[in-house]
Amino acid sequence: MTVLVTGGAGYVGSHTALALHEAGHDIVLVDNFANSSPMAVDATRALAKPEVARLDFVEVDLCDAEALANVFKKYRLSAVIHFAAHKAVADSVNEPVRYYQNNLGSLLNLLEVMVEFGVGILVYSSSCMVYGQPLALPVTELAPLKPANPYGRTKLMCEQVIADVCAVQPLAAICLRYFNPVGAHPSGCLGEDPNQTSNNLLPLVLQVASGRREKVLVFGDDYDTADGSGVRDYVHVVDLAEAHVLALDRLAAGYQDAISVNVGSGFGTSVFELIDVAERVCGVPISFEVCGRRSGDIAKTWAATDLAAEFLGWRAKRDVNDMVADHWRWHSRNPDGYVA
Numbered sequence: 377m378t379v380l381v382t383g384g385a386g387y388v389g390s391h392t393a394l395a396l397h398e399a400g401h402d403i404v405l406v407d408n409f410a411n412s413s414p415m416a417v418d419a420t421r422a423l424a425k426p427e428v429a430r431l432d433f434v435e436v437d438l439c440d441a442e443a444l445a446n447v448f449k450k451y452r453l454s455a456v457i458h459f460a461a462h463k464a465v466a467d468s469v470n471e472p473v474r475y476y477q478n479n480l481g482s483l484l485n486l487l488e489v490m491v492e493f494g495v496g497i498l499v500y501s502s503s504c505m506v507y508g509q510p511l512a513l514p515v516t517e518l519a520p521l522k523p524a525n526p527y528g529r530t531k532l533m534c535e536q537v538i539a540d541v542c543a544v545q546p547l548a549a550i551c552l553r554y555f556n557p558v559g560a561h562p563s564g565c566l567g568e569d570p571n572q573t574s575n576n577l578l579p580l581v582l583q584v585a586s587g588r589r590e591k592v593l594v595f596g597d598d599y600d601t602a603d604g605s606g607v608r609d610y611v612h613v614v615d616l617a618e619a620h621v622l623a624l625d626r627l628a629a630g631y632q633d634a635i636s637v638n639v640g641s642g643f644g645t646s647v648f649e650l651i652d653v654a655e656r657v658c659g660v661p662i663s664f665e666v667c668g669r670r671s672g673d674i675a676k677t678w679a680a681t682d683l684a685a686e687f688l689g690w691r692a693k694r695d696v697n698d699m700v701a702d703h704w705r706w707h708s709r710n711p712d713g714y715v716a
């Protein structure tokens with residue numbers, strides 16, 4: 377297949393592009409580098425084998441409908457994996473219009489052009505944020521959908537738009553609801569390097585391990601969890617990339633509808649547990665300071681993974697030690713991210 381990967385220079389997009397390439401698919405990456413750099417494309421290409429399949433890149437803002445249509449005119453696409461979006465929760469609270477414009481606008485343009493060019497397969501990057509505060513654990517796909525911030529609402533609205541289009545057009549879609557992607561490609565050459573400040577825990581912990589940050593701030597140690605700190609479901613980015621390849625296979629095999637599927641490890645890891653693992657993997661003590669809870673944070677969440685196993689044949693293979701070790705290798709070799 378020739379697969380369009382939007383947001384293909386980003387963290388999950390670049391790892392998925394490589395996994396698709398390794399599965400033999402030709403790929404066209406598009407990105408506007410709003411939160412990434414051309415060096416991520418170079419790094420993906422450096423790990424690819426040109427004799428296996430094609431890996432092209434086109435710089436496009438998905439909010440520019442004409443530029444996007446030109447990509448569809450140039451390539452005979454069979455499927456799309458749509459990663460391109462803004463994803464910082466705090467920014468989405470402060471700049472909701474920019475978030476709705478980008479995340480919804482890019483999807484609407486994409487769906488319009490997919491229908492026009494008869495491309496009927498879509499895998500969409502959704503998020504566990506669509507659930508908001510879960511009422512029961514593990515969170516199943518049937519849990520109430522109550523996103524707690526504009527970013528989460530853009531993800532839910534996009535899922536709803538996709539389902540509406542699938543109902544009336546020859547389009548089938550799988551929306552993958554990621555839990556917390558971490559880790560990096562085991563080569564240490566491909567990883568997470570956002571332009572925007574990231575508040576993700578593991579990169580901050582590893583910055584302390586490498587001496588680039590003084591301490592980790594732990595937001596609350598009085599939650600209703602075993603050690604009082606917040607608990608999240610971390611999933612290795614390479615496992616997540618493989619889930620996309622399987623989703624594409626499932627759609628290519630003839631699935632006709634729209635469905636949402638959790639992609640998580642199914643295990644909860646607390647902030648203190650993650651710091652412990654990082655201390656062991658990195659071999660250095662990691663200073664932290666407990667401060668007050670952050671407004672909007674939830675105590676604990678982890679995914680029910682039965683649907684991913686039954687519907688996609690996917691389960692996470694890599695554990696938290698692998699996630700931290702691979703992320704640490706990336707961080708140690710590239711402390712400033714991708715550098716020219």
Ligand SMILES: NC(=O)c1ccc[n+]([C@@H]2O[C@H](COP(=O)([O-])OP(=O)(O)OC[C@H]3O[C@@H](n4cnc5c(N)ncnc54)[C@H](O)[C@@H]3O)[C@@H](O)[C@H]2O)c1
Pocket residue numbers: 382383384385386387388389406407408409410411412413436437438439458459460461462463478482501502503504554555556557570
């Ligand atoms: N990483 C996470 O924690 C996480 C969790 C759940 C869901 N997701 C979703 O997964 C997807 C990928 O996340 P990521 O972590 O790789 O983020 P990322 O920011 O690294 O990648 C997104 C890419 O999309 C690009 N982009 C944004 N708007 C664009 C536009 N209008 N036109 C073209 N390119 C555009 C950015 O430049 C970036 O390269 C996003 O949709 C995100 O909402 C991420």
